[in-house]
Amino acid sequence: KQEVTQIPAALSVPEGENLVLNCSFTDSAIYNLQWFRQDPGKGLTSLLLIQSSQREQTSGRLNASLDKSSGRSTLYIAASQPGDSATYLCAPLGGGNKLTFGTGTQLKVEL
Amino acid sequence: GAVVSQHPSRVICKSGTSVKIECRSLDFQATTMFWYRQFPKQSLMLMATSNEGSKATYEQGVEKDKFLINHASLTLSTLTVTSAHPEDSSFYICSALDRGGTDTQYFGPGTRLTVL
Numbered sequence A: 001k002q003e004v005t006q007i008p009a010a011l012s013v014p015e016g017e018n019l020v021l022n023c024s025f026t027d028s029a030i031y032n033l034q035w036f037r038q039d040p041g042k043g044l045t046s047l048l049l050i051q052s053s054q055r056e057q058t059s060g061r062l063n064a065s066l067d068k069s070s071g072r073s074t075l076y077i078a079a080s081q082p083g084d085s086a087t088y089l090c091a092p093l094g095g096g097n098k099l100t101f102g103t104g105t106q107l108k109v110e111l
Numbered sequence B: 001g002a003v004v005s006q007h008p009s010r011v012i013c014k015s016g017t018s019v020k021i022e023c024r025s026l027d028f029q030a031t032t033m034f035w036y037r038q039f040p041k042q043s044l045m046l047m048a049t050s051n052e053g054s055k056a057t058y059e060q061g062v063e064k065d066k067f068l069i070n071h072a073s074l075t076l077s078t079l080t081v082t083s084a085h086p087e088d089s090s091f092y093i094c095s096a097l098d099r100g101g102t103d104t105q106y107f108g109p110g111t112r113l114t115v116l
Helices: none
Strands: A004-007 A010-014 A019-025 A032-038 A044-051 A056-059 A062-067 A072-077 A086-093 A105-110 B004-007 B010-013 B019-025 B032-038 B044-051 B067-073 B076-081 B090-098 B104-107 B111-115
Touching: A004 A086, A010 A019, A019 A032, A019 A086, A019 A105, A032 A062, A032 A072, A044 A056, A044 A062, A044 A072, A044 B104, A072 A086, B004 B090, B010 B019, B019 B032, B019 B090, B019 B111, B032 B067, B032 B076, B044 B067, B076 B090
Parallel strands: A010 A105, B010 B111
Antiparallel strands: A004 A019, A019 A072, A032 A044, A032 A086, A056 A062, A062 A072, A086 A105, B004 B019, B019 B076, B032 B044, B032 B090, B067 B076, B090 B104, B090 B111
């Protein structure tokens, strides 16, 4: 059974800092891995999707890397802004198109 | 981009009643949809996989008689919480699988269920 852990669980930083969010998963037999953003009481917004054959993906200030063999992914946020405050979830995709969600990192970016 | 809607967005009901939640893919056909549950300050847990024209597949520990899933068309899946109790209060989110090239899951905005 896939288990996904995200570190840190919570993070509070001043505006402008570069951040690294970590995700580890126990079963490396995945097809891809997605990073999502969730605002309080809201649904999910997909940020980045990395195929299992890829090492990284970039979108604007976001960069996600994947080391499938070691079961790790990181999400790098450059020049953080207060609008980045949210919970970030990683989710590897396994068999049956099943996503397993991590425990999440709750980010707060302060002015 | 692909859009998935959920209705209602929020529902409050009395203990013992049944509540139906709809999940619709608005601009693509989805033979497979997924239902997740999220308790406060916890992550999303997959409840079941909804397959158009066949029975849903439930994850271990999820009562199929409690959470009835009907995937009657290529754009609609419904989750009915039967005889709801306060412990069923949660945030329910669906996703729809778009097999049109990318096999990407698109998520609905979620339904907040509160059982009094």
